[in-house]
Amino acid sequence: MQDRVSAAIIGASGYTGGELLRLALAHPNLEVRQVTSERLDGQFVHFTHPNLRPSTGSGRPERVEGRRRTQLKFVRAEAVEKCDLLFLGLPHGSAMARIDHLATLADRIVDLSADFRLRDAADYDTWYGKPHGNPAWLAKFVYGLPELHRHDLKTANYVSGVGCNATATTLAIWPLAAAGLIDTSRGVICEVKVGSSEGGAASNDSTHHPERSGVMRSFAPTGHRHTAEVLQALKLRNVVTDVHLSATAVDNVRGVLATAHVFVTPGTAEKDVWKAYREAYNHEPFVRIVKEKTGLYRYPEPKILSGSNYADVGFEFDPKTNRVVALCAIDNLMKGAAGTALQCANIMMGWDETLGLDFPGLHPI
Amino acid sequence: MPIETASGQAQCPECFADITLSTVMQNEITQCPGCGAELEIIALEPLTLALAPQEEEDWGE
Numbered sequence: 329m330q331d332r333v334s335a336a337i338i339g340a341s342g343y344t345g346g347e348l349l350r351l352a353l354a355h356p357n358l359e360v361r362q363v364t365s366e367r368l369d370g371q372f373v374h375f376t377h378p379n380l381r382p383s384t385g386s387g388r389p390e391r392v393e394g395r396r397r398t399q400l401k402f403v404r405a406e407a408v409e410k411c412d413l414l415f416l417g418l419p420h421g422s423a424m425a426r427i428d429h430l431a432t433l434a435d436r437i438v439d440l441s442a443d444f445r446l447r448d449a450a451d452y453d454t455w456y457g458k459p460h461g462n463p464a465w466l467a468k469f470v471y472g473l474p475e476l477h478r479h480d481l482k483t484a485n486y487v488s489g490v491g492c493n494a495t496a497t498t499l500a501i502w503p504l505a506a507a508g509l510i511d512t513s514r515g516v517i518c519e520v521k522v523g524s525s526e527g528g529a530a531s532n533d534s535t536h537h538p539e540r541s542g543v544m545r546s547f548a549p550t551g552h553r554h555t556a557e558v559l560q561a562l563k564l565r566n567v568v569t570d571v572h573l574s575a576t577a578v579d580n581v582r583g584v585l586a587t588a589h590v591f592v593t594p595g596t597a598e599k600d601v602w603k604a605y606r607e608a609y610n611h612e613p614f615v616r617i618v619k620e621k622t623g624l625y626r627y628p629e630p631k632i633l634s635g636s637n638y639a640d641v642g643f644e645f646d647p648k649t650n651r652v653v654a655l656c657a658i659d660n661l662m663k664g665a666a667g668t669a670l671q672c673a674n675i676m677m678g679w680d681e682t683l684g685l686d687f688p689g690l691h692p693i
Numbered sequence: 694m695p696i697e698t699a700s701g702q703a704q705c706p707e708c709f710a711d712i713t714l715s716t717v718m719q720n721e722i723t724q725c726p727g728c729g730a731e732l733e734i735i736a737l738e739p740l741t742l743a744l745a746p747q748e749e750e751d752w753g754e
Contacts, residue, residue: 602709621707622729 330677332357333412338405338430341365342529344440344489345417346377347666352415353380353398355670355684357677361411365402373400408433413673416440424461431486436676438669440489444469446556455556472672474681475499475612476561481675492664493520493575494557496586499615499639500656501558504590505567507604511650514591515570518558521587523580523630526660541579548575582661583630588654598645601652605643613682614663614671618642628657635659636689637667659689699737705730706744714740 335352339345340363352358363373374381382398408414414434416423423430424443431437446452449463460466470484471477473495481487497518504510527535534540555573562569592601609615619642620626628640642655658664667685674681698716705712708728717723721734722745731745 599709606710617727619708620729621725621731626729 330357330412332359333677334359334361335413335415336360336362336364336408336411336433337415337417338364338408339417339419339422340373341368341376341402342417343525343661344665345415346380347661348415348417348440348669349373349377350380351666351670351684357679357683358413360400362403362408363400364405364408366404368402369404371402373402374398376402410434412436413438413677415669415673420456421461424465427462427465436485436487436673438472438487438489438673438676439469440665440669442489442491442553444486444488445471445491446560447471448560451556451560455551455553471557471560472668473498473561474668474671474675475502475609475615476564478675481672482678484676487669487672487676489665490668491554491557492526492584492658492660493522493552493573493586494554494561495639495664495668496520496584496656496658496660497554497558497571497573497588498561499641499658500586500588500643500654501590502561503604503608503641504592504601504652504654505562505565506608507600508565508567509592509596509600509604509652510562510567510569511591511593512567512569515572516558516588516590517572518574518586518588520573520575521578521583521585522575523583523660524577525581526577526584540577543577543579545577546574547577548573550574580630582634582659584656584658584660584664585628585630586654586656588656590652590654592645592650592652594650596645596650598647601643601645605641609641614667614685615639615641618657619644628655630657630659631693632691633657633659633662633689634693635662636687637662637671637685638689639663697737699734699740701740703734703740703742705732706742707732712742 335358352360380398414437416439420442423439423441449460452460469486469488470480472487473490552573558571614637618628618640627642640657644653674683700715702711705725707730710727717734732742733745735743
């Protein structure tokens with residue numbers, strides 16, 4: 329186990345890359361040496377990620393160290409030197425084309441894109457509309473959701489990212505799958521409400537403020553790519569059923585709320601559902617069961633998770649119809665992307681998996 | 694005559710969590726640390742909890 333390692337982020341100009349950089353700069357065991365952007369080559373990072381603007385003034389050593397880090401400039405990917413840990417924040421499709429070269433730069437890689445999430449290459453045809461460009465690499469990657477793959481992550485050299493909507497959906501229903509409670513003849517229906525940052529840093533006409541502001545926009549009523557990750561997760565417990573995922577954009581910047589409708593096997597009682605959730609998550613550092621009789625937020629609420637790596641899950645059970653409404657709230661850029669990526673890196677490096685991820689969120693916000 | 698109290702574990706009737714209780718009296722109101730339900734100690738031997746009457750809130754339904 330190494331105590332302090334060098335790191336680089338290839339593709340750091342987007343929202344997930346920026347969020348990962350924010351976390352990495354504050355991480356006690358990471359030294360971020362290089363961050364890349366072809367478009368922004370030579371520019372200071374903090375003009376793109378202004379929350380990382382260096383402090384002015386203080387000559388105290390710890391402040392100087394912090395200032396040095398945030399005075400990073402973007403470099404081109406071809407300038408990246410060997411390091412211990414490489415994070416990839418590239419657009420989907422890019423990492424798979426370059427992975428042979430990228431693997432020469434670091435022994436350990438965490439890829440935040442979708443390129444290595446699915447184990448079966450044929451799923452890329454089905455869900456991404458074209459064949460995978462480098463299927464031989466798929467088996468080398470471990471899917472980066474610690475709640476499902478912690479054991480494999482400990483010995484992994486290559487870790488994939490997770491889809492934010494897949495993460496929220498999977499964490500909402502995983503306890504029911506793990507406990508064998510899902511009535512697979514009925515299928516799972518899940519609606520995810522998502523903030524605008526899911527759309528990435530690039531804009532278009534429909535994201536122009538007068539158009540985007542105030543919307544409740546159905547953008548993927550069917551066929552959402554993250555469905556493939558949920559199906560793959562369910563197969564870990566031999567749960568084979570249809571998953572119907574719909575996504576609706578709402579007027580938030582960050583956040584995902586997954587509301588899944590799961591029919592459970594006849595005879596299931598509320599106590600069984602509680603037991604399933606507790607067994608799945610009682611020892612998880614970043615998953616909290618939220619189903620409260622009092623308080624301001626009695627079910628999972630993404631708003632208070634902004635910037636945190638927590639996933640809040642909850643449920644309500646209707647015994648008349650055997651329906652469980654399973655809920656999960658996350659920050660899409662954190663537990664749905666950069667936070668989980670860093671959690672995986674911590675596990676992979678043999679560190680405490682909560683290192684650098686203890687921010688509890690803000691209230692009020 | 695001393696007031697009878699009890700300590701030990703009891704199950705929340707709302708979320709089925711095991712709750713540790715210390716020196717509680719009959720009819721005392723406590724709160725489940727997991728789900729926040731207000732609970733009444735309805736028996737000391739064995740320690741037994743029931744949901745305490747709670748004011749319903751209108752969440753705009």
